[in-house]
Amino acid sequence: MRTRLPITRSILPFAEILLLLATWDEFPGTFNSMAHAEVYQYIDAKGVISLTNVPSDSRYRRIDRSFDRLHPILSEAELEPTILRFSTQYQLPPALIRAVIKAESDFDARAISRAGAVGLMQLMPQTAVRLDVKDLYDPEDNIGGGTKYLRFLLDRFRGDLPLALAAYNAGEHIVDRYRTLPPIEETQRYVRKVLRYYRTFLKRDLAAADGAVTFSETSFRQPNLESLAFPLR
Numbered sequence: 001m002r003t004r005l006p007i008t009r010s011i012l013p014f015a016e017i018l019l020l021l022a023t024w025d026e027f028p029g030t031f032n033s034m035a036h037a038e039v040y041q042y043i044d045a046k047g048v049i050s051l052t053n054v055p056s057d058s059r060y061r062r063i064d065r066s067f068d069r070l071h072p073i074l075s076e077a078e079l080e081p082t083i084l085r086f087s088t089q090y091q092l093p094p095a096l097i098r099a100v101i102k103a104e105s106d107f108d109a110r111a112i113s114r115a116g117a118v119g120l121m122q123l124m125p126q127t128a129v130r131l132d133v134k135d136l137y138d139p140e141d142n143i144g145g146g147t148k149y150l151r152f153l154l155d156r157f158r159g160d161l162p163l164a165l166a167a168y169n170a171g172e173h174i175v176d177r178y179r180t181l182p183p184i185e186e187t188q189r190y191v192r193k194v195l196r197y198y199r200t201f202l203k204r205d206l207a208a209a210d211g212a213v214t215f216s217e218t219s220f221r222q223p224n225l226e227s228l229a230f231p232l233r
Contacts, residue, residue: 038062073108074139079120082140090151095201096161097147100168102201103194104146109139121146165191 039053040060052060076098083101087094104122105111117124119142128136133145153164156172166182167175169190174182181188 073106074120076107079107079139079143082143086144086147090147092147092151092154093198093202093205095205096150096198097143098201099194099197100146100150100165101143102197103190109137109142118142121149123149162191162195165194 039051040055040062083094083097087097101107101120105120107120109120111122112118113122115124118136120139121142123131123133123136123142123145125136127149128145131145131148133141135141150164150168153167153172154161157163157167157175162181163175166187170182170184170187181191
């Protein structure tokens with residue numbers, strides 16, 4: 001007989017719900033009896049999340065809780081095949097995708113922000129709905145969605161990488177409002193961080209490939225990392 005979990009709907013408390021799910025094994029009694037229950041998630045068009053262990057709708061997807069909670073950080077080598085595949089699909093340098101992952105989650109597939117962004121590329125549930133991401137924790141699903149979104153932002157802001165990164169961090173409408181890099185310290189710090197990682201990864205990739213370019217040079221405007229209006233450090 002299956003123990004029925006009440007359906008939980010939430011947007012902002014999502015991180016707290018997921019923390020509870022991740023720590024069931026540590027609780028005695030009722031939670032302990034549910035430690036190995038399958039939990040299903042459905043995110044509607046408004047980003048509202050419903051969780052249950054008795055799905056009543058085919059749109060529910062099982063949450064994979066099989067990751068070792070103590071070792072959720074994945075190596076670059078483990079993620080590289082996925083990064084390369086989506087790099088080719090969306091015509092973005094692998095170094096840029098790695099840089100965003102490094103800045104967003106430091107390669108922690110279980111990372112959850114205070115705002116509720118989830119996974120390697122820290123996707124918000126509302127954004128995940130737009131990108132058709134089914135499992136925010138699945139590295140392939142998360143990287144695929146994050147790379148697709150980054151491609152969309154670069155196209156939206158006509159290949160301007162700093163603006164696309166600012167929109168990834170603060171939202172598209174914030175960048176639209178200012179029509180330049182927003183005067184938000186957190187966002188400017190984020191853009192500097194990603195560009196710094198990008199420069200490091202790109203130099204490493206170019207050195208390994210003897211200077212060969214493995215992506216379309218016209219996919220976006222490569223910023224002059226040495227002459228940006230703000231320092232990288």
